[in-house]
Amino acid sequence: MKKFIGASLLLLSSALANAQKNPNDTITTNYQPSVLFSPLPYTEKGNEFHSANGEPGPKYWQNRADYKLAVTLDTISKTISGTTNITYTNNSPDALQYLWLQLDQNTYKKDARSNFVTGYQATQHTSGYEIESVEIISGNSSAKANYKITDTRMQVRLAKALGKGTISLRIKYHYTIPGNFGGRTDFVDTKNGKIYEVAQFFPRMCVYDDSRGWATAPFLGSGEFYCEYGDIDYTINAPWDMIVAGPGDLLNPKEVLTATQIARLNAARNSDKTVMIRTAAEINDKTSRPVNAGTLTWHYKMLNTRDVAFGASRAYIWDAARVNLPDGKKSLAMSVYPVESQGNDAWGRATEYLKASMEYFSEKWFVYPWPTAINEAGIAGGMEYPGIVFDGINDKGKELYWVTAHEIGHNWFPMIVGSDERRFAWMDEGFNTFIDIYASDAFNKGEYAPKRDGEYAPGGGNPADEIIEHITDPNSPSIMTAPDAIPEKYRHPLTYFKPAFGMVLLREQILGKDRFDYAFKNYIDKWAYKHPQPDDFFRSMENGAGEDLSWFWKGWFYNNYKLDIALIDTKYVDKNHTKGVKLTIANREMMAMPFTVEAKMKDGTKQRTYFPVETWLQNKVTTYTLPTTREVESITIDPDNALPDVNRKNNSRKL
Template sequence: MKKIIGASLLLLSAAFAQAQKNANDTITTNYQPSVLFSPLPYTEKGNEFHSANGEPGPKYWQNRVDYKLAVKLDTIAKTITGTANVTYTNNSPDALQYLWFQLDQNTYKKDARSNFVTGAQATQHTSGYEIEAVDIVTGDIHTKAKFVITDTRMQVRLAKPLGKGIIKLSIRYRYTIPGNFGGRTDYVDTKNGKIYEIAQFFPRVCVYDDSRGWATAPFLGSGEFYCEYGDIDYSVTVPWDVLVAGPGDLLNPKEVLTAKQIARLEAARNSDKTIMIRTAAEINDKSSRPVNTGTLTWHYKMLNTRDVAFGASRAFIWDAARVNLPGGKKSMSMSVYPVESQGKDGWDRSTEYLKGAIEHFSEKWYPYPYPTAINEAGIAGGMEYPGILFDGMNDKGGELFYVTAHEIGHNWFPMIVGSDERRFAWMDEGFNTFIDVYASDAFNKGEYAPKRDGEYAPGGGNPADEIIAHIIDPNSPTIMTQPDAIPEKYRHPLTYFKPAFGLILLREQILGKDRFDYAFRNYIAKWAYKHPQPDDFFRSMENGAGEDLSWFWRGWFYNNYKLDIALIDAKYADKDHSKGVKLTIANKEMMAMPFTVEAKMKDGSKQRTYFPVETWLQNKVTTYTLPTTQDVESVTIDPDNALPDVNRKNNSKKL
């Protein structure tokens, strides 16, 4: 009997295989399973530094930089003059013969390499960083160091190599602040005075990592930043009537604030409602400042951060509220903005938006680490630094909510998870755009939900449909393209939207929410304040979720493979509705995805069947009999239009 059954099974299997072969041979398709499902060639094997499971290895190392900064903002000359005292710790196994610094202000020079990327000629320029001196500091002894500046980088050549240990440097410098042509640092006029958005305002040591050594890619504009972690103690001297909004702990509140403002801050620290720290009526009231002449120095300190920036203006209204974090911890949400930005649909709600986003991201993914978070209104229009955002002073309503949630979201990517934005912008912009989606769902019972399309735009479009135009565009770069090599036309779709939508597909169509969330949280926790590479993310998600996702990384990240799942035929088996509906489904392009088939019955009921991605592991065309027992009106593939299917016209059949 066993031999007869075995023989019967072999005959059935052979018949099925022949049917599949016939279907594969007779239906035209571009799909090649052996290409999509071949093993993904990781750039290197897992090792003691970057483990095969996507986590930091037992010998992972990372260098550290601590800064003590003292700068003066001259509101007449529009300059920053300062001294950066740098303590650099080499934890690498290598002896470093030189150190590299980023001099991002040099991107505004007339001969900067960034001026030649797009071919468009900038009309306004500055002289960039003017480095007065670079000294090596040993105790009380300062020794001049040899340095060479190349575009937006400075190489400090050491007299002897730095092995494992510490070196201290002191750099004296100045630069002219760019006006409204500054991409991420600028000043702008308002009714009550200029607003200064001050970023990249000190020479920062380049990252030295275990993947490429020194990260010296020049600052060209699109590719943002890659920085080491450390403590930053910074002092900003300004005219007496200027407020300095800086992230971190304000160490000298009694010197720069009035007793009333200190009391209001304390009240805000314990309030879920927004409390005014400085009102519009107080902007031109001299009693709102502790002195009425000369200058004041604002002293802040921020721990375990990769960067710092600040806003400054005499025109600031200032409000604040408490942020509730997991485990009973607290932070502060603050906003500073001019009178032009006021309004119940404007910046009056900024602190509420900021608070809501931080609380959601902290609960969902990883706790916010800093004592304050500041939203500053200016013209940068949407730029992020640890603990501070530069957002558009004219933003209102949903636009202000979306930009606020997006920019504070960058405190998770790349401020906490310290990826290299200059090479892999999708690891911060894409991941952050992804977590925005669920922040919009969560805020105020979905007041600004759904957010499924675009970077900041309100809901309404289908993201699966929106991305198709860029997938089918033969000139469209891939996600893995270097950021500065992506033309502006494709920058948002390929850097923000496609990777974000890819994570939505992973979470909602491929892995499921529980497995995705568990793996993604683990990735964040393991790489918090460290430097992951793309392979680390891919490996971490595969190991944490328990899936080989090589096909997805290859098709979605390394290529713009198209997806076209077609319902070729749907008919009753043996012309008998009680025997089910026999389907013939083809994968006509190079991408594959799991998919859902919905059968709509003539009585109005619906039946759904999920097909895993293994459906396409061997076959270009598959046949399947839906186990229906009643009359079927129609059959539809992907009834929710959740997949980026380039041709939905072939997804349905009426019976």
């Protein structure tokens, strides 16, 4: 027995000595497998509310906010005034001693906290929301509410805590509409009158969820919105000569449209080709309006939505076409734009672009749920709300197609999958940028493909190359950084570009299209009209695709780990090409990825070998013998340049 132990020790000592002489150990690398492949700690274990598989748990709950809005657009004073009636339903297990509401218009006040974020001092302001009254309604009686406004939030302090059940609020208010400095809500002059893009125009309930309680992060600009779902019944009173373009069902068409316009809309509902509802020639024709004086009240209703916005102008040309959805369902795509934007190279095709995008996203990911969608031309230049998008008045051709596809794509993220944009902007901007890459490929046999606008590959080139400058920049924040904490220089690359390209890597390099699509569609389906957190997405993808992707979330989302896969050496085994080529490949940086090696033969043929990410599970340097029988001209790692490799110069070698 003692002799056996001694022999074993001698063998172990010899093995260690040989391991120490391994030439691979002398290759310089920053890669640490134990760091990248250590388990990613989720914020908490799966529970009855957010299951471990990334889906809503059996006890998942969500509160609800239903609104009845009545507002007036005063084009003389440039104001919105109105009354918001809110029915708020508490489905949580908690008794709520107070309620929180969003007052986004307060971001335009001179002393707003948003003015201090970037170091840029705005020169134009409004007075924000002027709250006239806040009441708690009970049956036919009402009582003044005890409320406190702090920047863009309002707290309503209840005399009695709200348990499971409902409470009704009535808020009267007015505010001045920002001019062209509004960004997301504004007005601008055109040849035939002003265009008003009106958003965040009523006090909205903050979300109360099972992750943070009240979501009260202030509206600072970059971080967008997080809203509860419910039905919104709203009326817009505006001058008689204006068209009010609002999402949802128009409940009183006979009061605000002519018989001709109603007939044209009915024709559009049955037409795949764009139908003119109001032509350029009719803009200044009084017969194109049902009355010729005073005001008209437009009445819309939108079901199961988290928000509404609208456009209004006497200058609108209006057209529409049917949207064909899966299982025989239909919707209506519409565009409104001024004469300055007309023409087949510009907004004359806007409805075509909108229709095609809606049909593609519905077929590929999830069926569009609302009766209409509107593409509105203005100066917001690319902003989204449920059922309506504000796109650039001067956009044409591929730019107009790309912005239309992107903005209407937001109806999937975050209007259907209701993530928290104010904290996790990548869950809407990144996902949406990802899905419209493929929409561009599909549109009109690739008319505007590949998508290489500023929301994917900023310089118009290979995204794998262009992401490198952002990964290697030592000052670049990570994707998981709060959106308002990301400087403008990095906002686009880190909120849109990097997460979108990360999804492409998952789909095309790591999981494959079938497994990715299955898992991603399941995530969308399970979290439609709900509030997923980042962990829910990560868990959904891992469970649906059957892969532990902790290394990818850690390296790509939580950090800006660099990737540098280097081909260190290539040589024939025993100097004989019929015995194969021995490769020595090193991972020099902190990120790892699966990769492809291509051998180009001297006879012109090519041979590819796929190396899974497990190649780097233990090794900083790996050796592998390619089974070749013909003479090899060269070996190349990642021959398609699909990976974000920071140094492609060490990816190829000739034999």
